[in-house]
Amino acid sequence: MARNPVTNRHAADLLLAAWRVNTVSCLLHFIQETVVVVLYLEATRCSGDSSIMPLLKINSGPDGPVLHTGQDSPLGPTLAQALRHGRGPVVIMTHGYKFAPGHGLDCPHQHILSLDPACRSWKAMSWPRALGFGAGQRDEGTGIAFGWPGRGTIWQAYRQAEVAGAALAQLIEMIARIAPDRPLHLLAHSLGARVVLGALERLPEGRVGRAILLSGAEFGSRAAEALSRGAGRTAEIINVTSRENDLFDFLLERLVTPPARGDRSLGHGLPALPRTLTLQLDHPDTLTALACAGFKIERPKARICHWSSYLRPGVFGFYRALLRTPEALPLPQLRAALPAEPDPRWSRILSLPYPETCNSGWRGAAT
Structure with a gap:
C-alpha cells in the first residue's frame, strides 16, 4: 500500500x-x-418530584426570585427549559405565615408545596398533586412552588410578604418573556394573599388570569388598592372565606395596624367588582350550589380552623377546575348561583342545618 x-x-x-x-x-x-x-x-x-415536567421550587431572595437549590444557581435557564418543553397553564402556589424555605419541616417545599411532603403533619397535603401536577403528562402545565420567609412575628411576616410580592412580580415577568402565550394563575393561603396582591399591582394588565385567595390575611382597603392597578385591574380574583377563620381574621385586625381606621380583613369580602368573587366555603347554600355543579365538598366540622379552605375533602377538585378550565366556570355564573351575602362573623357558634336538595338552579359539570 x-x-x-x-x-x-x-x-x-x-x-x-x-x-x-x-x-x-x-x-x-x-x-x-x-x-x-x-x-x-x-x-x-x-x-421528591417525579413528574416529567418538574415542579419548580422558587423562592423570594434578597434581590428577587431564586431557585430553591441555592441563590448561586441560575434561575433563567431552568425556568426556560421547563416552560418551553410543556403545555398547559402555569400555576404559581404560595404559602402563608409560619413557613420559610429551608426551615426544616416548616419549609414549604417539604410541606404543602411538595409533590411528596416529607412532613407528616395533618396539615401537610400536596397542593401540586391536588391541582393535577406530577402525572408526567406534557399538557398538565407547569407548577411553581413559590416560597418566602414567613416566620418570625406576625409583623415581621407581614412586612416580608410585601417584599415577596415584588419578587413574585419579577418571576411572573420572566415567565411572560419566555412563554407569553401560556395562561398563568395563582393560588395562595393566608398571608400568601398579601404576596399575590402585592405582585398584581406591580404587573402590567393581563399578566395573570385568575388568582384564588384562601383565608386571605390582608385588609380590604389594601386589596382594593391593589385591584385598582396593573394586573389587578384585569385578573379574576376568587376570595375563599369561611366563618371557621373568624378568629384569625379578628386577630389580624387587632394585631396589625390597618391602612384605614375600621378596616376589615378579606374574610369580610372583596370589593364588589365584575372580576371579583367572594365565596364562603362553609355556607350551606354555597355547598349545595357547588354539589349541583358536580363539586361535592365535605361539610365543615370545626368551629375554628385556619386551614379548612384547603384541607376539606373535595375543595381541590373545585380549585383545579377554576384554574384549568376557567371558561367552564365563568364568574358571573358562579356569582348568580352563590349566596349574595356571607354569614355574619362568629355565626359558626350556631348549628346551621345543611339543605340536602339542589335548589340553586345551576347545573354545571365538574372537570
Whole structure:
C-alpha cells in the first residue's frame, strides 16, 4: 500500500488512527451525556418530584426570585427549559405565615408545596398533586412552588410578604418573556394573599388570569388598592372565606395596624367588582350550589380552623377546575348561583342545618 509522502505512513495506518480518535471522542461524549442524565435523574429523585415536567421550587431572595437549590444557581435557564418543553397553564402556589424555605419541616417545599411532603403533619397535603401536577403528562402545565420567609412575628411576616410580592412580580415577568402565550394563575393561603396582591399591582394588565385567595390575611382597603392597578385591574380574583377563620381574621385586625381606621380583613369580602368573587366555603347554600355543579365538598366540622379552605375533602377538585378550565366556570355564573351575602362573623357558634336538595338552579359539570 502506498505511503503518504508527507507523513511517510501507510493510508491504512492513517485510517486506523482516525478511527481510534473518533471512537475515543464518541465514547467521551457518551460518558458525558450519561453523567448528565444520571445527575438529573438523581436530583429529581432526591427532590421528591417525579413528574416529567418538574415542579419548580422558587423562592423570594434578597434581590428577587431564586431557585430553591441555592441563590448561586441560575434561575433563567431552568425556568426556560421547563416552560418551553410543556403545555398547559402555569400555576404559581404560595404559602402563608409560619413557613420559610429551608426551615426544616416548616419549609414549604417539604410541606404543602411538595409533590411528596416529607412532613407528616395533618396539615401537610400536596397542593401540586391536588391541582393535577406530577402525572408526567406534557399538557398538565407547569407548577411553581413559590416560597418566602414567613416566620418570625406576625409583623415581621407581614412586612416580608410585601417584599415577596415584588419578587413574585419579577418571576411572573420572566415567565411572560419566555412563554407569553401560556395562561398563568395563582393560588395562595393566608398571608400568601398579601404576596399575590402585592405582585398584581406591580404587573402590567393581563399578566395573570385568575388568582384564588384562601383565608386571605390582608385588609380590604389594601386589596382594593391593589385591584385598582396593573394586573389587578384585569385578573379574576376568587376570595375563599369561611366563618371557621373568624378568629384569625379578628386577630389580624387587632394585631396589625390597618391602612384605614375600621378596616376589615378579606374574610369580610372583596370589593364588589365584575372580576371579583367572594365565596364562603362553609355556607350551606354555597355547598349545595357547588354539589349541583358536580363539586361535592365535605361539610365543615370545626368551629375554628385556619386551614379548612384547603384541607376539606373535595375543595381541590373545585380549585383545579377554576384554574384549568376557567371558561367552564365563568364568574358571573358562579356569582348568580352563590349566596349574595356571607354569614355574619362568629355565626359558626350556631348549628346551621345543611339543605340536602339542589335548589340553586345551576347545573354545571365538574372537570
